[in-house]
Amino acid sequence: MNEHNTSGIGKNRAPLYEALLAYRDSKQRSFHVPGHKNGQVYHQWMQPFEGAEDTLQKGIEKKVETGNVLGVEQTKQEKRDKEGEQISAALDYSLKDKDQSKHVVPVHAYLDMMEMDVTEITGTDDLHHPEGVIKEAQELAADCFGAEESFFLVGGSTAGNLSLLLTICDEPGSIVLVQRNVHKSVIHGLMLAGARAVFLEPWVDPGSGLAVVPSIETVQAAVQRYPEAKGVFVTLPNYYGMGADLTPIAEVCHEAGMPLLVDEAHGAHYGQHSELPVSALSCGADGVVQSTHKMLAAFTMGAMLHIQGSRLNRSLLRRRLAMVQSSSPSYPVMASLDLSRRLLHVHGADAFTAGLTAVKALKRGLAELPRFQLLQPADSLQQEPAYGNDNPAAMPDRKGYTAQDPFKVVIYDDTGGLSGYGLQQQLEACGCVPEMSDERYVVLLFSLGSTMQDAEHVLQALRHINVAYKLEHSLESTASVRTAAQTQTDTPIYVSTWNNIEERERLSEPVAFSLQPILEMDMIGVSIEDCAGYRSAEMVIPYPPGIPLVYPGERISSKVAEQIRILRDAGAKFQGISDHTYQKLNVMKPES
CATH class of the missing domain: 3.40.640.10 (Type I PLP-dependent aspartate aminotransferase-like (Major domain))
Incomplete structure (x- = not known):
């Protein structure tokens, strides 16, 4: 954070947000865009259903509260599912008799936001020529x-x-x-x-x-x-x-x-x-x-x-x-x-206290679940101080990877029983939605808004996944988990959506880019299994994280072709590929 405030404006202010509050509270008549007129467009449709949107929200919250997130107690879950169906029926709020398709009622929070959805008028300034x-x-x-x-x-x-x-x-x-x-x-x-x-x-x-x-x-x-x-x-x-x-x-x-x-x-x-x-x-x-x-x-x-x-x-x-x-x-x-x-x-720094506390609680819990290992710089395994003390995120002795964001908790199944995609699916079934996964890793994104309850929820989910896996495969804990020392000596071989390197020269020749499209008459579709050696006619982008594996006009190596196939078969999603089944890739016709 900058120690030297030269702006002369109180840092405790939020001038733009305050201007929007002032606009909302002024109750001025809108004769400007946007067309929803501070949300007024919906008011005429809401009177017959006053309170219906709040009832809907309460019903959703009730269903979430009563839902058995981890699915351990089957009979209770069935009961709650039945209650959820009753709630859903009650929340129909008689729209079957009033043509439900014409009446979607915004919740009050949405309408409140519309009251601050303005444009460049007196007092709100202009992003492209800011003066206020x-x-x-x-x-x-x-x-x-x-x-x-x-x-x-x-x-x-x-x-x-x-x-x-x-x-x-x-x-x-x-x-x-x-x-x-x-x-x-x-x-x-x-x-x-x-x-x-x-x-x-x-x-x-x-x-x-x-x-x-x-x-x-x-x-x-x-x-x-x-x-x-x-x-x-x-x-x-x-x-x-x-x-x-x-x-x-x-x-x-x-x-x-x-x-x-x-x-x-x-x-x-x-x-x-x-x-x-x-x-x-x-x-x-x-x-x-x-x-x-x-x-x-x-x-x-x-x-x-x-x-x-x-x-x-x-x-x-x-x-x-x-x-x-x-x-x-x-x-x-x-x-x-x-x-x-x-x-x-x-x-x-106090803004991060709760989030960091949650992360540290999660790491303590992971230490009791050796099956699920944590990605971190190798040096930090020896240098990390006790929880509660300052933990410098940068380790100056290690080249290339010296800093790990504590809010990016990257875990993997050290037994190899679950891929990253598989572990993500299991976590989502337990009510935890990760940021992303690849063939090996799952990224759990914490922030300054994370809580101890979030950490405990993840730990409960991982405990459940661990127990369920052992029951399914009849594995003993001692036989299914490798030691941390073994983890450090083994070199993982896997396909990442982040990497698109091929161990070639560390510098490429200049690659020209332009907006000139590749015409359909100049491309053909080939199976991904057979695309190696062709020049790609489209960009292949695993998403997330959005890192292209190959660019239009670039020759597809056998390694990249195999990477696309492995990611597809593992369940990765792609942007840029016109075939949404991911079976074919458009490539440039070979020069005759």
């Missing part, structure tokens, strides 16, 4: 996160990544040094800019098999070979919360006169507590994109772009932001950014 409350809110954000200037994003981190690339790529064919396994939005930015990407192979943690960031040696080699490059673009932390100190990479970039751009989508909370990793800004990054909605308290699509230094053309950046963001941004989303910042500004 939005300007104040962004200045407070810069002060809170340690930036020289901050911009609110209403299109998620995608909008920030696009605008950064469109800013540094100021001429066709600009070269950018890009970490290979970047989010699809970075690839789309390269396409929009008509840029050429030199892909940098990321360093792979040998213990987990997961890619982190390119090594300092790789970045040094890249800037020396391509001194004309417009900048270096990396992603940190990765989706699993793994990271490292970016300071050496920033120094290499700056010595070469290049800006360091960081997709820190999953690290908006970094640097705000002693037990959290340091932020990219504090390491010297020039432009940093953060998904405030992912790890802090903003609404979905709420993100921020933070800038420092003189290596980015800020005037051009503002114009690029206006290009990629809506001219009618969501004021509730922007207000949630303002409130999220205020929460940190006012409460500081």
